[in-house]
Amino acid sequence: MNMNWTQISPTRWERPLSGMEEYFVFIGNITAALYDGRQQYTVLSKVKVTLNIPDVESALRHAWKQVRYEEPDIATTVEPGKKIFEVLDDTSIEKWVDETFIIDTQRDAEELYRIGRTMKPATLYYLPKSSELVIHGHHAVFDGIGMIMFWDRFFRAVTSPNYDINFGGEHVRLAPALNELVGLKGPATQEQSDKGLAVLMEYITKLPAIGFPSKVGKVPAGQCQAMEYVFDEESTSAIIKACKARGVTVTSAVHAAYITVLSKYADPDSNTTRYASPNEFNLRGRLEEPYNKVAAANYYLPLPFSVDLPATFDELSTALNKYYRGYLNQHPEVLDVQASFTQALQQVVKTPEYQSAPIPTDALVSSLGVVENHLQHSYGGRDAVVVVEDWKLACDNVLGMTGFHFYTFRGKLRFVYQFNEAYQEAKDIRLYMEEMERVLRGELVGK
Template identity: 20%
Template sequence: MTLHDHLTWKQTEPGRWEREIDEVEQCYTSLARTYAGSGRTLFAITGHISFSVAAGRLEDAIEALRNAWLRLRYDHPTLASWVEYDRGSQKCKKVYETFEKAGNSSAAQTAWLQETFRVVETEGLTGEQWCNDDPPVPKLPTLFVIKRDQSITTGGEMVAAADLVLRAHHDIIDGIGTLHLFDNLFRHASQVYENWPGLPSPAFGGEWVNLSPPLRVAASIPDSLTVEQKERFHRIIAHNAALRDGARLATVPFRPGEKIPKRHQRVALTLSPEQSHRLLVTCKTLGFSVTHVYHAAIALTVRDAQKRLAQDRQVRYISYSLINERAHCTQPFSTAQHAVSVYHSVSGQSMAIDLSVPAAASPPPTQVHARAEFMKVAEQVKAYYLEIRNDTEHIAMVPSYWTLSTLPYPPETPSVPQPNLAPSASISSMGVIDQIIRAHRGPFELTNPWVTGEELGTGLGLFLGTFKGQICLSAAYNDAWHDMDEVMGLVTRCNALVCQSLGV
């Protein structure tokens, strides 16, 4: 048996291809199954991007996008794959079926497009509002087009605008992959729009060669750890347990009572181009990344949300880091050619920051003290991120790290887990999105790209990204335990703390 033979795509019958899933895919598959009893999909991907074209050309643009979506199916056949549980082997596997398997390729293409490319009538909702209105998570990745009721004015010109929303299971695609997919989509759409009907349609049948492997294959990760790596892994487990043992945790307050998650929601704050520029320059001058300072602000803002008691006390903020691992993958898996993939990792060792909660009667801190505290925490966050970045063995350890968060896959639908009574707030950074998505593609002007994972717990997931020179900080939450004003307040306070501490 060759290395990772069980993770290699194999044809099991004419037109059907299968492979087993690796640790990162299994983690998301198992977590989604664990929450299946809620009727919702944990960590399901929501990808959003807005576009505008010349007034009166929206229908042409949508038709070009529909054609481009079909072309993406050829480039990224994993876009039409799904994960299913095999009761015989008691393992989960990823499955792809060609159009030819259905017997009539043309009819199968039409059926797939009707199923996965949907134009939605929203009665005036924008794409962002529609995303907060409990959109479905179909079996296959699906692109929803939300048309605006009226044209909008941009730069003195009337343009037609619409929003695209991708909904997909997280064991099929991740956040950075979603952004790459959007760029590939508009690359094709602009070519179709400008050359229609001259472009030949893709010849389906051999597209299976483009199926994406899992991270373990893409990054050539060995099947097992070395003896030294195993010892290190067990030390990390012990270290993470010790961080929580007897510690007072800094937790996110939530509204008790509900046992079952409700709607995933998102709020966002976008900085002006001027403030974004000042912040980026200041961070660079101080040796921080934007992620460092916002993660530090999250820790301090969660600390500030703790109840004040008669005496001051120490609390511990515990978090982690999500890392895009495409740079560790070999060609072509490191590129946008394999956008529909789950090529990221989670840090193994937890980040722990000890903070003081002042007594109820304590006066507010001075500006000097507050800035000094912020800088100290930002340095701790920076050191944590750099330790991961400089860890030459990190990629080899990644599959083992994922197993720490993976639950056994339940063949039958289980009861929904009880709410976490000690939730935290994490951050996922998309970085400079302009490095992934071109803001202008032929007739398409693109704005407001973002991604979230479906939040079904009591915690908060924050997201950070920069596009067209504007920083956007957003937060995902579940409205069973949080409301919009509360979460927007936390996002606003995080941003204010960053700007005040850095003098921007």
């Protein structure tokens, strides 16, 4: 690996930000200045685990250190325009572990998430009270799929510890920027820049669009909440079976149910005749090994989707299915212009016009698919040294742009809606998710 990383000093390596990284750094810095250091989009993932380990704290501490050795990007930090990695020796690595591996005997993961925190390097928390582990990091370092993959790498380190580690040369394993991996070796051509801007304008020109009622911009930010809604196995199985029979993905069906509910409960002052959103595409499946296996990376691309409203569930799910399944195959040139697209996005969000415009109050919708594609139920063979009982992902929400993640794990479809308690009420968010289940049942299962 190590493409486009440059050695700045004997211990410091840097590379330019790429893809969505610069957007997340810019938005994070703006919100940190406004909200006591808290940043929009910092990412938190928790696992509830059973650990059959004699010395749990020692094993977890070593695994955290081992993962840094194997995948050094977890220790990168970000500044405007660049990502930074500091090479540590065997002495200074212990100081890094002391600072980034935290044992919290007082809180559980939900409490940890809601109190928020200022940004610092990726940090691992062990919460013995609730038997949970939490990883918290900058979105420029981790994306959603990467957060799942991190736990797989971590638990493999727990169950197969490597004590023959010598720090100092792991910079050779730093992951390349997305631009490099899709073949962009130099500055974008004018044609690529024009196409990238055109893709962005497909979204920008559709705004403002439909949104939920929200007090964003009218009251100070409050605590973050990531409300979870879990289907039972029977309902999940029936929904998946019905989606297959219809020839649509579960992602398309859930997204269609979300738009249906958004239309029903929309703020009447929003533009209720159009839905516009950046749909998210995981690019790891399009990357060669070993890059498709990197956890600490931002290897996804948001692309604009819009539809006129009102629309039926069938119309929405069909349009979304066509978009999710076919867009990248029908428009492979998008990968060539993704750098120009994200650069155009960064330029637009820095303009006074964009920053003074109303904040979208619909959710950024993100499907993480089947968690088991990247994370096992247990590690350590027949002895099951580690059993993963539950997994959850959430992003900090201080700016008002909410998040809606969904995925299946252990046979259950799970919704996670992230919002700020000052802007929206928990009872309303719960209602939206209940309504989404009713839509899915009524449209797909018939009950």
